[in-house]
Amino acid sequence: MITVHHLNNSRSQRVLWLLEELDVEYRIVRYQRDPQTLLAPAELRAVHPLGKSPVISDGDVTIAESGAIIEYLIGRYGGGRLVPLPDSAERLRYTYWLHYAEGSAMSPLLLSLIFRRMPKAPMPFFARPIVRNLAAKVQASYVEPQLKLHFDYMESELNRHEWFAGDQFSAADIQMSFPVEAGQARSMVGAARPKLAAFLGRIHARPAYQRALEQGGTFAVQG
Numbered sequence: 001m002i003t004v005h006h007l008n009n010s011r012s013q014r015v016l017w018l019l020e021e022l023d024v025e026y027r028i029v030r031y032q033r034d035p036q037t038l039l040a041p042a043e044l045r046a047v048h049p050l051g052k053s054p055v056i057s058d059g060d061v062t063i064a065e066s067g068a069i070i071e072y073l074i075g076r077y078g079g080g081r082l083v084p085l086p087d088s089a090e091r092l093r094y095t096y097w098l099h100y101a102e103g104s105a106m107s108p109l110l111l112s113l114i115f116r117r118m119p120k121a122p123m124p125f126f127a128r129p130i131v132r133n134l135a136a137k138v139q140a141s142y143v144e145p146q147l148k149l150h151f152d153y154m155e156s157e158l159n160r161h162e163w164f165a166g167d168q169f170s171a172a173d174i175q176m177s178f179p180v181e182a183g184q185a186r187s188m189v190g191a192a193r194p195k196l197a198a199f200l201g202r203i204h205a206r207p208a209y210q211r212a213l214e215q216g217g218t219f220a221v222q223g
Contacts, residue, residue, distance in 0.1 A: 007053035
């Protein structure tokens with residue numbers, strides 16, 4: 001049986017969702033973030049050396065990284081579901097979005113999170129104004145323009161098709177859900193980007209998404 005090493009409020013929620021979509025049996029081993037640092041607990045290092053989530057175990061196989069886990073599960077248990085036909089234009093888009101989600105979309109979101117937290121970190125009082133000014137400059141000159149660029153791009157792509165790979169829901173949409181959810185938390189998704197807002201509405205309405213929330217527990221992405 002597949003074991004999902006599930007960290008609260010993390011990318012592993014996507015793995016639970018995919019398994020529910022595929023109707024594959026699994027069990028959950030739960031881990032909680034440190035309430036102060038929000039980092040994963042040290043126990044996860046016993047599963048994978050990096051100590052991060054998501055990680056799954058399937059027999060003697062242990063796999064980390066969201067994209068690699070999705071490709072493994074789709075390849076072994078999908079039976080042709082949730083993936084476009086080989087050599088199709090949709091398949092190329094599917095592969096692109098499967099990798100874009102973590103390779104490009106999450107980078108500015110992560111930077112935004114880091115630079116917004118920097119001024120709140122423990123430091124000598126005289127350093128705080130310098131750090132606050134530096135963080136604000138990086139946000140304004142680089143991070144915010146990058147967020148706008150990427151979310152405008154995602155919005156324009158959903159003007160072409162209902163789903164990221166084409167007209168049919170696929171595992172690429174599961175992979176893309178995390179950056180779009182994070183974008184909503186960062187106020188990048190809403191009335192100004194109605195296609196992305198509608199995308200979130202569609203995925204939230206899926207029964208498998210709802211079942212994954214029931215299994216995984218409260219889910220709130222940090223923007």
